[in-house]
Amino acid sequence: xxxxxxxxxxxxxxxxxxxxxxxxxxxxxxxxxxxxxxxxxxxxxxxxxxxxxxxxxxxxxxxxxxxxxxxxxxxxxxxxxxxxxxxxxxxxxxxxxxxxxxxxxxxxxxxxxxxxxxxxxxxxxxxxxxxxxxxxxxxxxxxxxxxxxxxxxxxxxxxxxxxxxxxxxxxxxxxxxxxxxxxxxxxxxxxxxxxxxxxxxxxxxxxxxxxxxxxxxxxxxxxxxxxxxxxxxxxxxxxxxxxxxxxxxxxxxxxxxxxxxxxxxxxxxxxxxxxxxxxxxxxxxxxxxxxxxxxxxxxxxxxxxxxxxxxxxxxxxxxxxxxxxxxxxxxxxxxxxxxxxxxxxxxxxxxxxxxxxxxxxxxxxxxxxxxxxxxxxxxxxxxxxxxxxxxxxxxxxxxxxxxxxxxxxxxxxxxxxxxxxxxxxxxxxxxxxxxxxxxxxxxxxxxxxxxxxxxxxxxxxxxxxxxxxxxxxxxxxxxxxxxxxxxxxxxxxxxxxxxxxxxxxx
Ligand code: HEM
Numbered sequence: 001x002x003x004x005x006x007x008x009x010x011x012x013x014x015x016x017x018x019x020x021x022x023x024x025x026x027x028x029x030x031x032x033x034x035x036x037x038x039x040x041x042x043x044x045x046x047x048x049x050x051x052x053x054x055x056x057x058x059x060x061x062x063x064x065x066x067x068x069x070x071x072x073x074x075x076x077x078x079x080x081x082x083x084x085x086x087x088x089x090x091x092x093x094x095x096x097x098x099x100x101x102x103x104x105x106x107x108x109x110x111x112x113x114x115x116x117x118x119x120x121x122x123x124x125x126x127x128x129x130x131x132x133x134x135x136x137x138x139x140x141x142x143x144x145x146x147x148x149x150x151x152x153x154x155x156x157x158x159x160x161x162x163x164x165x166x167x168x169x170x171x172x173x174x175x176x177x178x179x180x181x182x183x184x185x186x187x188x189x190x191x192x193x194x195x196x197x198x199x200x201x202x203x204x205x206x207x208x209x210x211x212x213x214x215x216x217x218x219x220x221x222x223x224x225x226x227x228x229x230x231x232x233x234x235x236x237x238x239x240x241x242x243x244x245x246x247x248x249x250x251x252x253x254x255x256x257x258x259x260x261x262x263x264x265x266x267x268x269x270x271x272x273x274x275x276x277x278x279x280x281x282x283x284x285x286x287x288x289x290x291x292x293x294x295x296x297x298x299x300x301x302x303x304x305x306x307x308x309x310x311x312x313x314x315x316x317x318x319x320x321x322x323x324x325x326x327x328x329x330x331x332x333x334x335x336x337x338x339x340x341x342x343x344x345x346x347x348x349x350x351x352x353x354x355x356x357x358x359x360x361x362x363x364x365x366x367x368x369x370x371x372x373x374x375x376x377x378x379x380x381x382x383x384x385x386x387x388x389x390x391x392x393x394x395x396x397x398x399x400x401x402x403x404x405x406x407x408x409x410x411x412x413x414x415x416x417x418x419x420x421x422x423x424x425x426x427x428x429x430x431x432x433x434x435x436x437x438x439x440x441x442x443x444x445x446x447x448x449x450x451x452x453x454x455x456x457x458x459x460x461x462x463x464x465x466x467x468x469x470x471x472x473x474x475x476x477x478x479x480x481x482x483x484x485x486x487x488x489x490x491x492x493x494x495x496x497x498x499x500x501x502x503x504x505x506x
Pocket of ligand 1: 121122123133305306307309310311313314317373374377378439440441442443444445446447448449450451453454
């Protein structure tokens with residue numbers, strides 16, 4: 001009996017190995033380089049999930065050594081994936097031939113519980129995505145951002161007070177970057193998405209904070225579950241598996257309650273109001289608003305999404321800015337001078353001043369070049385595509401990835417790429433930047449919808465902090481240390497910077 005079991009087990013292993021070999025010949029047959037050797041069943045997923053080497057470093061090695069700077073092939077389990085490193089080809093995919101690459105990696109959620117996720121702008125596909133995006137886009141114009149500026153300024157003031165108070169209370173000038181900026185970005189986005197006073201700076205263990213932390217911290221097991229939805233959607237449907245966590249429904253309820261209040265007459269000028277306004281305009285035949293039915297589910301889903309997409313990315317970016325300014329005191333002082341000039345000119349930090357400040361823009365952009373939280377972006381092929389200038393045909397449903405981090409660190413586009421040089425982004429040098437080589441917010445019709453909002457929110461708090469504190473590296477934190485959990489590129493949770501009050505702000 002045990003001989004039969006052993007035989008069947010060995011046979012199973014041989015079949016799995018043979019099937020893996022068959023699948024992993026896809027790129028060789030097409031003359032596309034692929035490296036390193038994929039592991040049976042897992043393909044390259046095992047390298048991508050390694051806690052030892054961050055994903056972007058692994059991708060970078062491939063980009064540099066194995067043809068990634070044009071394109072190269074990978075395997076996720078048994079599926080081939082194409083990585084495009086050449087900015088010219090990336091531009092074709094993201095902009096010119098976008099109609100072949102409308103979707104991101106498509107996760108099919110079929111249960112009622114998960115329906116909310118099908119309406120997230122990040123996940124919606126085809127004409128549904130196009131419709132939602134066209135109605136939401138007008139909420140992110142500079143005019144709308146200017147209208148929201150006072151809501152953000154209120155929170156920026158609160159963070160400066162928090163830092164001063166904490167310094168005195170804990171008698172230490174060092175602050176955990178991710179935690180500190182997370183308190184700010186969470187309050188900002190909760191206020192601007194749907195008018196919720198999350199109170200995270202007053203109570204760091206608030207229920208709101210805990211729920212968001214549970215949603216944005218992607219544990220490896222959860223990532224595996226998400227992958228199952230991508231690679232075996234039918235299997236998930238058969239078992240009735242659900243993906244959306246119960247924490248999500250806390251926010252769904254909050255937004256539904258906020259909608260009820262708005263319908264009763266409350267108005268704050270936040271994203272929720274703008275979406276409800278857009279819905280009203282749909283009824284008006286004279287309005288120029290794009291026509292796509294904004295159901296309550298779409299409004300709720302995207303209000304919650306703004307928190308998920310905007311909170312961690314912006315807090316992470318701010319952590320990187322603070323570290324780089326601490327490490328580069330000359331740039332920090334130059335920026336402080338510019339900001340003092342703004343106050344002299346405008347009497348205060350207003351929207352025009354912040355958004356027009358050239359050195360502030362340069363420091364912010366150079367930080368995102370060096371440390372791009374979204375170190376990679378993806379598109380899924382929606383219509384077969386022959387890659388121009390090559391014989392390679394990208395079939396429908398294949399995922400194409402663009403290694404943002406590697407392109408940002410390629411010395412062909414960025415001389416001395418590891419140096420922090422904000423001057424690269426000053427107006428007189430901006431023409432030297434080739435389109436397709438700078439992608440912290442992605443590119444093309446499906447780029448980051450929240451870019452302007454993130455810029456305003458981040459630049460304002462950087463300005464407020466520099467006018468009140470001098471930043472310097474905390475002992476033991478002179479080099480960046482990353483968090484290697486799945487998801488975006490982040491500093492480690494323990495990473496600190498020292499905030500010393502400037503004499504005039506004491
Ligand atoms: C510094 C902060 C941020 C960074 C670095 C960032 C980066 C990105 C990137 C790289 C993408 C993918 C673009 C592409 O595939 O071409 C993206 C998409 C997106 N981002 Fe952001 N983001 C930030 C802040 C925000 C904020 C504050 C919001 C919301 C208020 C937001 C909402 C979104 C949404 C909804 C999408 C999906 C757009 C679509 O599929 O149409 N992001 N972001």
